Amino acid sequence: MYGGGNVFEATKFDDLQAEDPVKLAEFEARIAGGEKIEPTDWMPELYRKQLIRMIEQHAHSEIIGALPEGTWITRAPGFRRKMAQMAKVQDEVGHAQLLYSAAETLGKSREQMLTDLINGKSKYSNVFNYPAFTWADSNIISWLIDAGAIVNQMANAKGSYGPYARALERICAEEAFHLKYGHDAVVHMATGTPTQRAMIQAALNRWWGPIMTFFGPSDKMSTHTETLMRWKVKMASNDECRQQFLDMYVPKIWELGLTVPDPKLKKNPETGQWEYTEPDWEEFKRVINGDGPCNAERLAVRRTAEERGAWVRRALLNPKAQYVRPLA
Amino acid sequence: MYLQSLDPRVTRLHLPEGDMPPMEAKPALDQFETYEAFHQKKEGAAHTYVGPVHAPNEEVAFLFAKEQYSRRFPCVGLWVVRTAHIQVTPYAGDSENIYDMLRIEAPAEPSAEAVPYEIFHLKKRGKAHTHAGRVLATSYQEALQEARKAFGDKGPIVNVWIVKSKDVLQSAEEDKDMWTTIPEKKYRDAIAYKVMDKITKFKEEQKNNIAP
Numbered sequence: 001m002y003g004g005g006n007v008f009e010a011t012k013f014d015d016l017q018a019e020d021p022v023k024l025a026e027f028e029a030r031i032a033g034g035e036k037i038e039p040t041d042w043m044p045e046l047y048r049k050q051l052i053r054m055i056e057q058h059a060h061s062e063i064i065g066a067l068p069e070g071t072w073i074t075r076a077p078g079f080r081r082k083m084a085q086m087a088k089v090q091d092e093v094g095h096a097q098l099l100y101s102a103a104e105t106l107g108k109s110r111e112q113m114l115t116d117l118i119n120g121k122s123k124y125s126n127v128f129n130y131p132a133f134t135w136a137d138s139n140i141i142s143w144l145i146d147a148g149a150i151v152n153q154m155a156n157a158k159g160s161y162g163p164y165a166r167a168l169e170r171i172c173a174e175e176a177f178h179l180k181y182g183h184d185a186v187v188h189m190a191t192g193t194p195t196q197r198a199m200i201q202a203a204l205n206r207w208w209g210p211i212m213t214f215f216g217p218s219d220k221m222s223t224h225t226e227t228l229m230r231w232k233v234k235m236a237s238n239d240e241c242r243q244q245f246l247d248m249y250v251p252k253i254w255e256l257g258l259t260v261p262d263p264k265l266k267k268n269p270e271t272g273q274w275e276y277t278e279p280d281w282e283e284f285k286r287v288i289n290g291d292g293p294c295n296a297e298r299l300a301v302r303r304t305a306e307e308r309g310a311w312v313r314r315a316l317l318n319p320k321a322q323y324v325r326p327l328a
Numbered sequence: 329m330y331l332q333s334l335d336p337r338v339t340r341l342h343l344p345e346g347d348m349p350p351m352e353a354k355p356a357l358d359q360f361e362t363y364e365a366f367h368q369k370k371e372g373a374a375h376t377y378v379g380p381v382h383a384p385n386e387e388v389a390f391l392f393a394k395e396q397y398s399r400r401f402p403c404v405g406l407w408v409v410r411t412a413h414i415q416v417t418p419y420a421g422d423s424e425n426i427y428d429m430l431r432i433e434a435p436a437e438p439s440a441e442a443v444p445y446e447i448f449h450l451k452k453r454g455k456a457h458t459h460a461g462r463v464l465a466t467s468y469q470e471a472l473q474e475a476r477k478a479f480g481d482k483g484p485i486v487n488v489w490i491v492k493s494k495d496v497l498q499s500a501e502e503d504k505d506m507w508t509t510i511p512e513k514k515y516r517d518a519i520a521y522k523v524m525d526k527i528t529k530f531k532e533e534q535k536n537n538i539a540p
Contacts, residue, residue, distance in 0.1 A: 030421070033422075035421060035422050035453050035454075036453035036454030037453075038419045038453055038454075038486075038487070040416070040418065040419060041419060071334070071335040071337075071338075074337075080515055083513075083515055084515040084516070087513070087515065087516045090399070091400070094395075094396055094399070097381070097382075097396060098379060098396075101362070101379060101380045101381075101382075104362075104380075109356075109359070110359040110382065111353070111354035111355070111356065111357075111358045111359055112353070112354070114354055114359075115351060115353045115354050118351045119350045119351055131334055132334070133334065162453055162454045165454050166379070166454065166455075166456065167379070170378075170379075173400075173401070174400055176518040177516050177517060177518045177521075179518070180518040180519075180520075180521035180523070181515075181518075181521055183521065183523050184521040184522075184523050184526075187523045187526050187527060187530075188526070190530075191526055191527070191529070191530040255527060255531070256527070256530070257530075257534065296331070296345075296346075296347075297331060297333055297338065297343075300331055300343045300344075300348065301338055301341070301343070303348070303351055304341055304343060306351070306354075307351070310358070313358055313359075313360070313384075316360070316384035316385075316388070317357055317360065317384055318361075318384055318385060321357050321360065321361045321384070322361065322412060323356065323357060323361060323362075324361065324362065324411045324412040325362070325411070326362045326364065326379075326380035326411055327364055327380070327411055327414060327416060327489070328364075328377065328379075328380075328456075328457070
């Protein structure tokens with residue numbers, strides 16, 4: 001599961017004039033030739049910073065995304081669903097570990113990443129700041145949030161950084177089950193009793209807003225964005241991802257007789273593009289900056305797990321241990 | 329007041345409500361050292377790199393690697409190595425052979441006794457290191473030289489990892505039953521979810537309901 005919606009801010013690394021022109025040319029030629037970059041290769045500071053930021057946010061989204069779904073393990077209807085939900089949540093936490101390691105190869109320690117998550121310095125996908133009120137909410141997350149994540153991840157898996165591409169390959173393989181599991185759960189509700197149908201429709205109505213903001217606001221096309229696209233860090237624009245998602249999933253929602261709570265939503269037959277009500281980006285900004293219904297709870301739960309487990313980690317620590325960055 | 333959640337388990341944690349002071353930065357090694365894991369997909373296949381784990385020691389690293397990397401897909405063998413125990417060459421380009429680009433010095437008088445080393449090759453950037461084989465040597469440097477002689481002429485080789493065999497924790501033959509439950513857990517496979525039948529049936533019913 002992935003928190004998309006990366007906002008690639010211009011930073012002071014934006015100008016590449018400080019970089020060695022010969023090394024930069026070699027680096028760009030390697031990427032243009034379709035080769036991956038590996039951790040010990042020379043890379044521009046901008047490439048390193050943006051990848052750390054992006055992979056780290058992705059990792060945080062996996063670990064925080066496990067919380068609203070984890071809530072539903074004990075209350076999932078039936079033993080089989082409990083086991084499947086548990087397997088899915090376990091996968092998500094595993095994905096976080098894979099991603100933290102990929103970011104770590106770029107030089108940011110896992111200790112620092114977890115500290116930054118808990119102190120609100122690093123972000124995670126904004127959708128997880130919303131509550132999962134019912135089992136149907138959990139189903140919508142499993143299907144449509146994961147579907148959005150897969151759109152993002154499939155694009156990023158073709159990126160230029162070796163460790164991230166390797167992690168995403170494994171993640172995408174595991175996500176295939178999540179998507180089908182989520183779809184199956186939604187289909188079960190949507191084809192069930194009137195009460196079940198009403199439940200899943202209500203959940204869809206609650207989640208449509210967050211889902212539409214999932215891929216982030218339209219990118220400002222700057223030279224900065226062009227550079228990141230040329231370096232295969234950013235593989236598709238936020239709008240491209242959103243369009244692809246709508247293309248793949250709106251028909252699947254409609255075929256179940258469910259409605260999407262946006263009267264403007266339609267595919268323009270001439271442009272081939274989906275038209276929709278512009279999502280509430282003010283709310284998006286407000287929530288991502290901490291003022292959402294679940295921000296405080298998510299971070300408090302994560303922090304408590306860290307703090308209450310600290311003594312176990314201290315007890316296990318080998319005094320002779322010496323940190324070495326993971327290799328790949 | 330405590331933080332009230334939709335999830336009664338969270339409410340029962342009695343977390344403080346409202347802003348908390350920033351958490352103190354985690355100390356170095358809070359997340360332990362790292363180990364690198366290699367899995368064997370089927371009998372006779374070479375062990376292939378799957379990724380790192382953080383762990384306080386080799387045994388725990390093995391346990392974490394088993395959960396992380398062999399939980400979902402077929403596996404018959406698993407190796408873990410402390411990252412610090414692996415020596416790494418520079419990376420070559422995809423069409424190059426790193427052995428041809430390195431000046432590998434012959435060790436002077438071999439003083440120590442020859443011991444086995446495991447050699448891993450990366451054939452293409454972005455792919456995974458794969459076990460090429462084992463050599464006997466008195467040092468990492470000599471192991472690299474021996475590896476070139478034994479396996480160095482097989483097409484492009486982007487990168488080489490060298491590790492003493494004694495530093496590799498390997499799953500044993502009798503451990504293999506730890507992976508036998510994987511095929512039983514069908515609910516983790518996409519193929520176990522057959523939604524099309526349900527959707528088709530639903531659409532049929534809708535049609536019949538609407539028909540006069």
